[in-house]
Amino acid sequence: xxxxxxxxxxxxxxxxxxxxxxxxxxxxxxxxxxxxxxxxxxxxxxxxxxxxxxxxxxxxxxxxxxxxxxxxxxxxxxxxxxxxxxxxxxxxxxxxxxxxxxxxxxxxxxxxxxxxxxxxxxxxxxxxxxxxxxxxxxxxxxxxxxxxxxxxxxxxxxxxxxxxxxxxxxxxxxxxxxxxxxxxxxxxxxxxxxxxxxxxxxxxxxxxxxxxxxxxxxxxxxxxxxxxxxxxxxxxxxxxxxxxxxxxxxxxxxxxxxxxxxxxxxxxxxxxxxxxxxxxxxxxxxxxxxxxxxxxxxxxxxxxxxxxxxxxxxxxxxxxxxxxxxxxxxxxxxxxxxxxxxxxxxxxxxxxxxxxxxxxxxxxxxxxxxxxxxxxxxxxxxxxxxxxxxxxxxxxxxxxxxxxxxxxxxxxxxxxxxxxxxxxxxxxxxxxxxxxxxxxxxxxxxxxxxxxxxxxxxxx
Numbered sequence: 001x002x003x004x005x006x007x008x009x010x011x012x013x014x015x016x017x018x019x020x021x022x023x024x025x026x027x028x029x030x031x032x033x034x035x036x037x038x039x040x041x042x043x044x045x046x047x048x049x050x051x052x053x054x055x056x057x058x059x060x061x062x063x064x065x066x067x068x069x070x071x072x073x074x075x076x077x078x079x080x081x082x083x084x085x086x087x088x089x090x091x092x093x094x095x096x097x098x099x100x101x102x103x104x105x106x107x108x109x110x111x112x113x114x115x116x117x118x119x120x121x122x123x124x125x126x127x128x129x130x131x132x133x134x135x136x137x138x139x140x141x142x143x144x145x146x147x148x149x150x151x152x153x154x155x156x157x158x159x160x161x162x163x164x165x166x167x168x169x170x171x172x173x174x175x176x177x178x179x180x181x182x183x184x185x186x187x188x189x190x191x192x193x194x195x196x197x198x199x200x201x202x203x204x205x206x207x208x209x210x211x212x213x214x215x216x217x218x219x220x221x222x223x224x225x226x227x228x229x230x231x232x233x234x235x236x237x238x239x240x241x242x243x244x245x246x247x248x249x250x251x252x253x254x255x256x257x258x259x260x261x262x263x264x265x266x267x268x269x270x271x272x273x274x275x276x277x278x279x280x281x282x283x284x285x286x287x288x289x290x291x292x293x294x295x296x297x298x299x300x301x302x303x304x305x306x307x308x309x310x311x312x313x314x315x316x317x318x319x320x321x322x323x324x325x326x327x328x329x330x331x332x333x334x335x336x337x338x339x340x341x342x343x344x345x346x347x348x349x350x351x352x353x354x355x356x357x358x359x360x361x362x363x364x365x366x367x368x369x370x371x372x373x374x375x376x377x378x379x380x381x382x383x384x385x386x387x388x389x390x391x392x393x394x395x396x397x398x399x400x401x402x403x404x405x406x407x408x409x410x411x412x413x414x415x416x417x418x419x420x421x422x423x424x425x426x427x428x429x430x431x432x433x434x435x436x437x438x439x440x441x442x443x444x445x446x447x448x449x450x451x452x453x454x455x456x457x458x459x460x
Contacts, residue, residue: 002104002124006438012060013424013438019046019053020126029125032096040089041103041123042111057122059424059438063407065110065119066141067423068394070410071385073147079157080178082142085119086110087171093123102127105134107141114391114406135164156181239284246281250274366411366418368450368457375401375455384413387423388452403427403453417443418459420450427453 005016021027033055036043042057065082074082086105093100104110104122111120131137139161146157160174253274256262262270366381379388379397389395391406399408405425412419420443422429422436429436430451436442444450450457 002106002109002127006440008428008438012058015057015059017055017057017124019055027125029098029102032098033123033125038092038096040092041121059111061115061405061424061426062111062113062120063423064108065112066107067410068112069145074142074145075147076150076153079142079146079153082119083171083174083178086121087175089121090171098123101129101134105138107138133165135169139164152181239287242280243284246277246284249277365460368459371456371458379457381411384411386411399452399455401453401455404455408452420444425453
């Protein structure tokens, strides 16, 4: 177990872990850890408080893996990058003869340095995993947060998960699984290799390829489909050439008939050639007409679809009354009104429907209103979890101010309450004037004053 506490001084945020060993028992690992020689793990210092020794880990401007992907999915490249960097941390620990089992592989304690764009591990000399498989928490987390639409990523991740249960598993094995997928995607299968004999292949310097699995058959099928498409593209100028040759042939035959005296047999042969070229001309022109009809049909279909969409609308009186939406015992199985076209007129009962009364206090609006004159940007909490900061692409709301950290704070919804968490921000997060500790979570209520660095807001 890792029983962590958090502390913030004027410029830095710290995670505090108790040192359980006495000064005489402290090993070589403590000395390497406090000298900051390994840049791939958190910088640490020893402090003595009330006769106890504590390890202070500097987590300023860093966020955890759990916080980064809360409410987001990881792509193939992101998972591979994470595993690759963690493998690099293990390699660096091995180079300094540090015990690799002391590296904490918990998602809430794997940190990400936003300035260096790299993962940093937590090395705790007193850490002892209670699980037989130290990789289990990390693998469970990755399975829950990978992009399920990427079948290749899911397949690789399940294979890595099964491998992690083996006693001799290492992250290098996981990287090989992800590397094999990339190699498979980059391989170009050539049909001539299949037709060549082993002797021919070895003589030409090419290795013969054999299909051993269903995936190989799929790859070959995709290649053959792509090859068909390329052949069709190459054949597309055929009819243009045929048309030109037919016209030139007919013109040439007419010139020969006009300028030369021909016998009866020669005239018959010339007419046969003209008839053949005329047939070719008809075929090529017919092909061009087919293409034009196909394009016109597609255009007409799109126009009809757009007209149908424009003709369908839902009038104001057909909407569900707000009173029913706000009621907790709303019947979800009620019959909803059908779509009406513009041609169908409204009935008198629909036009003269009674006005619905609703209580405005029952409307829930989660919004932070800016209080500073120079700041006109309100923050509307449209989804949860919701993060604010100045690093575009990593937060839901970008605040462009020098006092804002890259990932400053996060909002979450627990039941009917809204929770706010400080994400190790440099200039702090405040609630009603009180500065929050790093990773501290508080509940906010309407009327609370919230401050991120120098930006002030009121939550309503």
